[in-house]
Amino acid sequence: MGSAETLEIFPLKIQRNLTQLSFLRIPTRPGATRPLFDLLERHGILVRFVLEGCAGDYNRDLVICIDSEAFARLEPELKEVNTRMQAQALELRQPVAVIRILGPHFDIRPGTSGLLFGALDRAGITVFSNATTITSSMCVIPDDQVEAAERTIGRTFEVPKKKQKGVSSKQ
């Protein structure tokens, strides 16, 4: 793996003040997660982050992140949804943030994800969940660690500076 300084990424996309919901040990069957996604669709709520994994014994774990404001609207209906999904547990984390790192070609450069995870780990950033596919890596972290994570990623990859409002980039 070459120097990280050569890896340029797009500006980070950060979504803050989210709630992570982990529906754990849902029995695997077609439509098992429909009550949840139907509820989200009905309320026009976007899923900022979604991940599903094997929990063994024909069970699945489903992790999603939605805006905390949207979570507050859904909360009264969540217990019933959880019952219909037959999840054995529902765990909440808030506030969390999702940081998207786009561009370092996780799919073709061995070591890129190790570089990212290693840097975050050494900086003491907690990564609750991560979804990485092709050129994009999404990390769910505590909301109060966003600034530290930004600094860490900025030291690890070459991140273009954001343009300031009202300041022209033309000379």
Place this chain on the structure above:
Amino acid sequence: MNEQSKTLDIMRRIGVPRPEKIRITGILQSPVLASLTLLLPGGNSDSSASVLELMGANEINIRFINKYKDSAGNTSLCLCIDADLLDRALSVLDTNEASLGIRDFMYHPQVKVISIYPHKERPRVTERLLTTLRMQGIDPLSTNNASSVISCVVNSDHVEQALASLADAFEMP
């Protein structure tokens, strides 16, 4: 017969109404990969960074990652790597099993990642993807979204069937 098989059997017998197709731009499939799922001790700082650094140090390319905390508080880490590097990855994990604290691990030597785009954070796209595959008896090993795509890891033997059923469930240009 497990619960999924019973549900599928009932649904096939009574028939299922066909929902309106969801418009998407396309479906991608990866080359043949191998998937590894590790169970690591939980906590705010776990050994997933060390696993990934070790893979990188051994020139093992990682094309897909799913990481989260399971119901027992362990960290579940699913990785997809180039299929021809599986033996090297297994050797690295065997050698470092104790220091990484690996509690359990399983692997699938031949999988593919199927991605649908755009996802646009729409709940119904995720639901349609998961339900369509499960109606075919295909259980994705792992699923996640990353910006504009939603992707799932499917055993290579089921990829053609999965692609055909998704092409039927989604509307493409």
